Structures are given as structure tokens and as C-alpha cells.
Amino acid sequence: xxDGPGTQGHSGESLLYLTDEQLRQGIEAMFFAYRAFTADPxxxxxxxxxxRAHHRAIHFINCAPGTTVNNLLSILGVTKQSxxxxxxxxxxxxxxxxxxxxxxxxxxxLFLTEEGAELERRLSDAQRARMRAAYRQVGxxxxxxxxxxxxxxxxxxxxxxxxGLREIRG
Amino acid sequence: xxDGPGTQGHSGESLLYLTDEQLRQGIEAMFFAYRAFTADPxxxxxxxxxxRAHHRAIHFINCAPGTTVNNLLSILGVTKQSxxxxxxxxxxxxxxxxxxxxxxxxxxxLFLTEEGAELERRLSDAQRARMRAAYRQVGxxxxxxxxxxxxxxxxxxxxxxxxGLREIRG
DNA sequence: ACTTTAAGTCAGCCTTGTTGACATTCCAAT
DNA sequence: ATTGGAATGTCAACAAGGCTGACTTAAAGT
Numbered sequence: 001x002x003d004g005p006g007t008q009g010h011s012g013e014s015l016l017y018l019t020d021e022q023l024r025q026g027i028e029a030m031f032f033a034y035r036a037f038t039a040d041p042x043x044x045x046x047x048x049x050x051x052r053a054h055h056r057a058i059h060f061i062n063c064a065p066g067t068t069v070n071n072l073l074s075i076l077g078v079t080k081q082s083x084x085x086x087x088x089x090x091x092x093x094x095x096x097x098x099x100x101x102x103x104x105x106x107x108x109x110l111f112l113t114e115e116g117a118e119l120e121r122r123l124s125d126a127q128r129a130r131m132r133a134a135y136r137q138v139g140x141x142x143x144x145x146x147x148x149x150x151x152x153x154x155x156x157x158x159x160x161x162x163x164g165l166r167e168i169r170g
Numbered sequence: 171x172x173d174g175p176g177t178q179g180h181s182g183e184s185l186l187y188l189t190d191e192q193l194r195q196g197i198e199a200m201f202f203a204y205r206a207f208t209a210d211p212x213x214x215x216x217x218x219x220x221x222r223a224h225h226r227a228i229h230f231i232n233c234a235p236g237t238t239v240n241n242l243l244s245i246l247g248v249t250k251q252s253x254x255x256x257x258x259x260x261x262x263x264x265x266x267x268x269x270x271x272x273x274x275x276x277x278x279x280l281f282l283t284e285e286g287a288e289l290e291r292r293l294s295d296a297q298r299a300r301m302r303a304a305y306r307q308v309g310x311x312x313x314x315x316x317x318x319x320x321x322x323x324x325x326x327x328x329x330x331x332x333x334g335l336r337e338i339r340g
Numbered sequence: 341a342c343t344t345t346a347a348g349t350c351a352g353c354c355t356t357g358t359t360g361a362c363a364t365t366c367c368a369a370t
Numbered sequence: 371a372t373t374g375g376a377a378t379g380t381c382a383a384c385a386a387g388g389c390t391g392a393c394t395t396a397a398a399g400t
Contacts, residue, residue, distance in 0.1 A: 017310045021339065023298040024233075026305070026317065027207075028335060031226070032328040033320035034204045035247065037197075051355055056201070063194075070377065077205060082357055084379065106366055106377045128193040134322035135196070138315070140187045145308070145315020147196065150203035152304035158202040165198060169191065221386055239347060252388055254348065276346045276397050345398075354389075364379075370372085 040126035053078075053086045055123055058112065061096060062120045063165050066109040068101070075161050095119060210296035223248075223256045225293055228282065231266060232290045233335050236279040238271070245331045265289060 041055050060075055061067060069087070073080055087110070090096040095116035101107035112120060135143050154162060211225050230245055231237060239257070243250055257280070260266040265286035271277035282290060305313050324332060 017313060018302055018305055020298060022313075023301045023305070024294070025336065026301050026313070027229075027294070027297055028233075028332060029317055029320040030204065030207050032332050033323045034200065036324045036328060037200050039325070049354095053356060059197075063198075068377085069379095078356085079358065080378075081359085081380085085356080088379090104367075104377085108378070124194070124197070127197055128190065130323060131193045131196050132188055134319055135188055135193070137322040138318040141311070142315030142318040143187060143192075143196070145312030146319035147199055148308040148312040149304050149316035150199040152307045153203045153300060154206045155209070158206055162198060162202050166195065223387060240345090248387085249389065250347075251349085251390085255387080258348090271346095274346085274398075276395095278347070341400100343398100343400080345396100347395085347397105349394080350392085352390085354387105356386090356388100358385075359383085361382090362380085365377085367374100367376080369374085 036130065037127070040130060041123045044123055044126060050089070053082070054090060057083065057086050057090060058095070058116060058120050058123065060165075061110045062112055062117065062124075064168050065111050066099075068107045068109060070107070072110065075165075077158075090116065206300065207297070210300055211293045214293055214296060220259070223252070224260060227253065227256050227260060228265070228286060228290050228293065230335075231280045232282055232287065232294075234338050235281050238277045238279060240277075242280065245335075247328075260286065 038052060042052060045051055045055060056076055057072065060072055064071070069080070069083070073083055076083060087096065087098075091098055094113055097111045097113050098108045099111065101109055151159065151162070208222060212222060215221055215225060226246055227242065230242055234241070239250070239253070243253055246253060257266065257268075261268055264283055267281045267283050267286075268278045269281065271279055321329060321332070
């Protein structure tokens with residue numbers, strides 16, 4: 001290991017909670033929790049010919065209605081070919097509407113149809129229910145800490161996207 | 171939505187922080203943070219012909235040396251065919267050793283070789299570095315909250331595996 | 341002896357990511 | 371007005387890593 005246990009503190013503060021073992025537990029907690037986090041939507045989507053990629057597209061189109069394909073691309077961090085495959089399916093099935101831009105006609109602005117919004121609700125209801133249960137169980141201070149750590153883990157560019165969505169919704 | 175904003179409190183407590191908007195922010199934070207969380211190991215593994223699945227196998231074999239294939243299977247939550255493909259590659263490349271069980275000769279006990287342990291260190295150093303930086307930034311109380319929320323989100327069976335690893339390591 | 345269990349293997353399929361090449365459309369600058 | 375670049379779309383091919391189903395082998399258990 002780069003640091004032996006207990007040797008991480010170049011600063012003078014109390015950093016006893018930063019042992020490799022503590023960090024390892026955090027890593028494992030992320031692994032198991034993320035599985036749980038995606039399990040409910042995955043269950044809903046399996047059978048309809050959609051997957052996690054469709055869920056993500058639907059989520060972020062719902063968040064920022066009228067977003068362009070390019071913007072969605074940079075939020076999701078995938079290639080346009082990957083996104084296009086997913087988007088094409090959603091448009092063909094009438095869950096997403098793609099409108100040619102008024103100012104810039106090269107751009108396509110994406111919106112959920114009523115049917116798309118309905119699926120979005122089903123998916124996010126399930127995901128929020130799990131989140132809500134966890135939040136209730138641990139209380140507001142733990143939730144604040146949870147959010148702080150997640151935000152601190154993001155790369156600056158992701159953090160920009162993350163905060164950007166916040167601003168849109170007010 | 172199942173609940174309109176502010177209508178989630180069936181209990182009498184102060185649950186103002188449980189608006190759909192707060193929950194949505196938590197969901198997005200999980201999405202972006204998990205991407206960041208896996209980014210460093212992914213970068214290390216790309217080019218060598220391994221991926222995230224190999225990383226997971228290596229991680230948990232390192233955690234619980236001598237674990238059986240069946241045990242690893244239930245921790246990872248994949249099929250034996252999926253795991254086998256990954257394990258076969260790691261064994262062929264000399265990163266993992268598979269020993270026939272002494273008590274029960276049907277079982278194979280898995281260990282990292284020196285080379286395997288070396289890659290494990292490279293991967294977990296990178297992942298721990300990110301985690302450590304985030305932990306330092308937010309302080310011990312936020313970290314405690316982070317862990318509490320993640321644990322509360324897990325399904326009981328995952329939580330069992332998660333705690334189980336804790337017990338092995340003491 | 342018979343059944344069950346642990347592990348491994350083969351074949352095939354799906355989703356979702358990747359590259360590379362190429363067409364189209366349109367804006368903007370020369 | 372033409373040209374260059376940007377945004378989008380599309381085609382093809384490929385790989386990782388999930389999945390199912392079928393089947394073998396060896397060892398345990400009963």
C-alpha cells in the first residue's frame with residue numbers, strides 16, 4: 001500500500017478515521033449500495049425491451065426538458081452512437097419527442113411525451129422510495145454527510161453538471 | 171408522483187428535507203459519484219485486457235483469501251458463467267491461484283498470487299486516494315453519515331455480505 | 341446405490357459501451 | 371456565394387460483461 005495504516009496524516013488533525021480499513025469499508029459500501037440503488041428500476045425495465053441506459057436518458061430529459069443531444073451526451077458521459085441507439089428506440093416507441101431547434105436548426109431538443117413521463121414516474125417513484133426509506137432511517141444529519149461525501153468524490157466536470165441541473169430546477 | 175412535495179411525512183417528525191427534489195438530488199449524486207468512484211480503476215485496467223468485473227473479483231478475493239467460488243458468486247451477485255470467464259482469465263494470467271479444498275475436494279479456494287496482490291494494490295490505492303481526499307475534505311461526521319445512508323440503502327442480503335466481510339477482517 | 345452439490349464448460353443471446361467512416365444539414369466567416 | 375466547421379444521424383464492426391440452458395465431472399451426503 002502507498003501508506004501503512006495510520007500513516008496517512010501529513011496534516012496534524014485527528015485523522016484516525018482515515019485508516020485503509022475505513023476507506024475499504026467505504027469502497028465496499030459504495031459497491032453494494034449502488035447495486036441496491038439501481039435494482040428497482042432494473043426490475044421494472046426488464047421485460048420491456050429497455051435497460052439502465054434508457055432509464056438514464058429518460059431521467060435527464062425529464063430533469064431538463066428541451067435539452068439538446070449534445071448536452072445530454074456530456075451529462076451521461078457516453079458516445080453519441082451509444083446514446084443515439086437508446087434515443088432512437090425511445091423516440092420510435094413514442095416516449096421521447098425530438099424537436100428541431102428554432103434558433104439553431106441543427107440541434108434537436110428532447111422532451112418526454114405523456115407516455116414517457118409516465119414511465120419516468122414509475123421508475124423514479126421506485127428509486128425515491130428506497131432513498132426515502134434510507135433517509136428516514138438515518139436522519140437529516142447523516143443525509144447531509146452522505147451528500148457532502150458524494151459531491152466531494154466527483155470530478156470537477158461532473159460536479160459542474162450536477163450543480164447545473166440544480167440551477168435549472170431552482 | 172406518488173407523493174406531492176411536502177406530503178411525505180406520515181410521521182410527526184420534521185421531514186422537510188425529504189422533498190422529492192431532495193431525493194432527486196441524492197439520486198443524481200449517486201449517479202455522478204459512482205462514475206467518479208469507478209473511473210480511476212477503469213483507467214488503470216483499460217489496455218490490460220481486464221475490466222471492472224476483474225477488479226471486483228480481485229477485490230473480494232483479496233478481502234477474503236481462500237474464499238470459494240460459490241461464496242464469491244453470492245457476494246458479486248452474478249452467474250457462475252459470468253464469474254468463471256473472469257476467473258479463468260485471472261488464473262491463466264497467474265494473478266489468482268485456485269486450490270482444491272482439503273475438507274471438501276469439490277470446492278476451489280481462491281487466493282491472489284504475488285502478481286495479483288500487486289495489481290490489487292495499484293487499483294485500490296487509486297480508489298482509496300479519491301476516497302481519502304473526499305473524506306478529508308468533508309470531515310468525520312459527514313463520513314459517518316455517508317456510511318449510514320449507504321448501509322440503509324442496501325437490501326438485507328447485501329448487508330449480510332457487507333457485514334460478513336467486516337467480521338472476517340476483524 | 342442414488343441424489344445433491346460445487347465447479348467448470350460450451351453455445352448463444354442481449355445490452356451497452358467502444359471506434360471509424362461517412363452523409364446531411366446548417367451556421368458563420370471569408 | 372462558397373467554404374469550413376459544428377451538430378446530428380447512420381452504418382458497420384467489435385468487446386465486455388451480463389444472462390439462460392444444457393451438460394460433465396467429481397465429491398459428498400444419505
